[in-house]
Amino acid sequence: MPSEKEKTPPSHISINGDDAEGHDTPKSARSSSGWDGKLRVEKKLELANPEALSDPEHSDEENVLPGEIIDADEDLLDDYPFDSEEIDLVHARISSVPSLDLQRFTSVSRLCLRQNSITEIEGLSALAATLTELDLYDNLIAHIRGLEDLLNLTSLDFSFNKIKHIKKISHLVKLTDLYFVQNKITSIEGLEGLVKLRNLELAANRIREIQNLESLTGLEELWLGKNKITEIKGLDTLPNLKILSIQSNRIRSITGLDKLPQLEELYISHNALTTLSGLENCTSLRVLDISNNQITKLEGIGHLEEIEELWASYNGFADFGEVERELGGKGKLTTVYFEGCPLQLKAPALYRNKVRLALPQVVQIDASKYLFSSFRWTGVVVGLGEKANVVV
Template sequence: MPSEKEKTPPSHISINGEDVEGHDTPKSARSSSGWDGKLRIEKKLELVNPEALSDPEYSDEENVMPGETIDADEDLLDDYPLDSTEIDLVHARISSLPSLNLQRFTSVARLCLRQNSITTIESLSSLAATLTELDLYDNLIAHIRGLEDLLNLTSLDLSFNKIKHIRHLSPLVNLTDLYFVQNKISVIEGLDGLTKLRNLELAANRIREIQNLEGLTGLEELWLGKNKITEIKGIDSLSNLKILSIQSNRIRSITGLSQLPQLEELYISHNALTSLSGLENSKALRVLDISNNQIEKLEGIGHLEELEELWASYNGFADFAEVERELGGKKALTTVYFEGCPLQLKAPALYRNKVRLALPQVVQIDATFVRVS
């Protein structure tokens, strides 16, 4: 039970805080002029790079300051012989290349550092005499630098990083394979002089126009899927091109292929095509993927005698007679996909048999192989 003294309230309490018996009275935070104790100084800031405000792709690459190098807790390469030809450190939580002390290795031809936390390409010059393949897939790299001495590189993979601009690659004249999948690239540039390049992958970026590829006359494979491209153009000089992948873009018509006599595979699914016009000179096509478009007629592919695979799911094809007329005589044709088309949706129980009757040479209809009786 509390004592009588504990029950007795204070004899005097001021509700405005000016006088509280038995307590220190806090001083007001406001002065007579109303100042509330917060320091207010007018700040005038001046941007040294005002263009960064108007250019969403701006990159102040030349003024990036190097960060502090933190020594690794352990030597991840302790078990590798000094004459190793391959070093493979996948998902090893590497953030600093200097910490690997790569200069001690004398014969490395392939260096794979996938799925790490590397932000800066550095300390690789010591491998220049032997390194031919560099894989930095899935890191945190924003700027291409530190590669100028790697003149023997034939394969470079910088996919799944944060790169906005293709730069500083012109010395790497021996490159045959170059990968930039899933970055932030909006302009194809910086590839001048790479005449030995055979395979270029730029899928899943922010590219709106195919450009600056004129000098890549040896290119055989070009992968541009999942960008913002509206027109196939700028590839007339790529006379050796065999594979063009341009699915998941914004293309409404097939254009720009007339100068590509060697083209064997065309992947143009998930666009806005309404016809197959534009393939008149693509007589070497073996694989054609036109799935997920708005095409209703097969007219335009009857002359493709080398065709082996036709992927045409989720379009408007509805006439089995047209299927037989356009595709029936193609002896090399082994695979057709019409899933999701009216051909399949209107009579799913009869669909496969009707395709077999129209195209007896095929061995696969959609994902299922045809039983040979």
């Protein structure tokens, strides 16, 4: 039996003189015997990945510890028949895919898990035989993995996540549509073998160079807006490309389009262009968006006989004679935008009338649409829109 003295905790604690010196409060509390309840062991800390200190984009995906899996409070798929072909769970606060118990479903071809809190791609192998479309738009995914068995995928959407590197998808050779909009990608990579890909969206990332697209010979649409690209290049092996979107980058001249004879739509607004040279071989262009640049002359587009829409707002175009000379004979041209140009700013009251006189074939000027008869217009338009009254 312990004595009463042993049962009773000490009524006070003593402070070592070295600890108390120069301090208002003690650094550590000790009992009268000097024991402070902690084992004093010298520790030396070592970083497993010191490169992370110098590389802010470093991603050590091989050493990521698995997080805690919390079972769902309810069965979100309780109302879905087991033979459902589509499952849509948008904004359903899902954090764990395995908790959905997807192996119950035998015919799912499209799975949409948009706007959830998913961090890991897992629990999808049971759908491999039938799944063709996987939508993980707006989640918290940082690393691509868990797609090894999904060989029938034709559409994969990783937009609005936290992905830094394109990896582990080159085996998905049936992909036709691939989306990586608004991530943290710095390099176009990991796409080898995707010969059936038709649409690739990489807008709103941190890409500085167009590269590694050689194997995507079937690509028809490439979306690269809002990146940090300074030069158009690396497209020579894409003879089927029809749409190129490269707006909001750092491009100073139009280059690299010589071997794109099928190009129909070019979106290159919000850059630093000063001329329209470089479009000589783009004879199939139907839509050209050059808004918000520093271009002062329309020279360089007079040969575009297929042009239907020209978006040229907020540039330096000032000569109506040049507008008529370069665009007047374009019978398919129906839409022009010159808002914010000297053409419009110098005489806004006369601007639209002058454009109509120069381009009588046009039915839409900026945001306004007009109806015209087949004969040359000579009257005054009263009102706006498709139901405008023509007074002659």
